[in-house]
Amino acid sequence: MALARNVLGGPLQACSYAPLTGYLRDGCCQAPPEDSGRHLLCARVSAEFLAFSLERGNDLITPRPQWRFAGLKPGDRWCLCVLRWKEALQAGCAPPVVLEATHERALAFVTLAQLQAHAHKPVG
Numbered sequence: 001m002a003l004a005r006n007v008l009g010g011p012l013q014a015c016s017y018a019p020l021t022g023y024l025r026d027g028c029c030q031a032p033p034e035d036s037g038r039h040l041l042c043a044r045v046s047a048e049f050l051a052f053s054l055e056r057g058n059d060l061i062t063p064r065p066q067w068r069f070a071g072l073k074p075g076d077r078w079c080l081c082v083l084r085w086k087e088a089l090q091a092g093c094a095p096p097v098v099l100e101a102t103h104e105r106a107l108a109f110v111t112l113a114q115l116q117a118h119a120h121k122p123v124g
Contacts, residue, residue, distance in 0.1 A: 004030050005104045007115055015042035015101040016077035019070050029079035029103050037081040038109070042101035044120045047074040049095040052088055082106045089114060096120035 004012035014027040022028045023039040031039050043049070045060070050072060053060050060078070063071040072078055077098060086109060088094040097115050106115070 004028070006100050007102045007104050007107055007112055008099050009104070010100065012103055013098075013100040015079050015098060019072065019076055019078070020068065021077065021079045023079065025068055029101055029106075031103070031105070038083065038105070039079040039081055040103040040106040041080045041082045041085045041110075041115075042077060042098040043080050043085060043095040044077050044098065045072050045074060045080075046093070046095045048093045049088055050074065052091060052093045053084065056084070056087075058084065077101070082109045086110050086114075089118070094118050 006012045012028060012030065015021050015029050017027045020027060023031050023035040023037070029040050029042045031037075050061055060072045063069060080095075085094055085097075089110070097118050098120050099115060102115065
């Protein structure tokens with residue numbers, strides 16, 4: 001099996017192990033065919049984005065232990081549905097993207113320029 005690639009063309013890096021993210025809960029933003037949401041984009045969620053998502057019926061804040069989901073807080077890294085991120089982009093509240101951990105298949109829905117314009121820039 002081929003190694004998964006990120007939007008920059010390098011090996012796909014893990015998005016987060018704490019909280020444990022990914023459609024497969026393996027820490028990576030790789031979406032198998034059965035993932036209709038296409039959880040391909042690694043973002044560092046913001047309070048604004050979490051409120052935006054909640055308004056659209058996707059509560060990412062409330063813990064759901066039955067799904068191994070502890071709930072998110074601002075600053076957490078999480079594999080987002082690429083189309084929800086694009087919707088947030090259009091609404092002016094897209095969270096920063098971790099390019100190295102965003103799957104290359106996200107480029108079928110958003111441009112690299114859009115992602116780079118919203119790239120997470122670590123402090124330090």
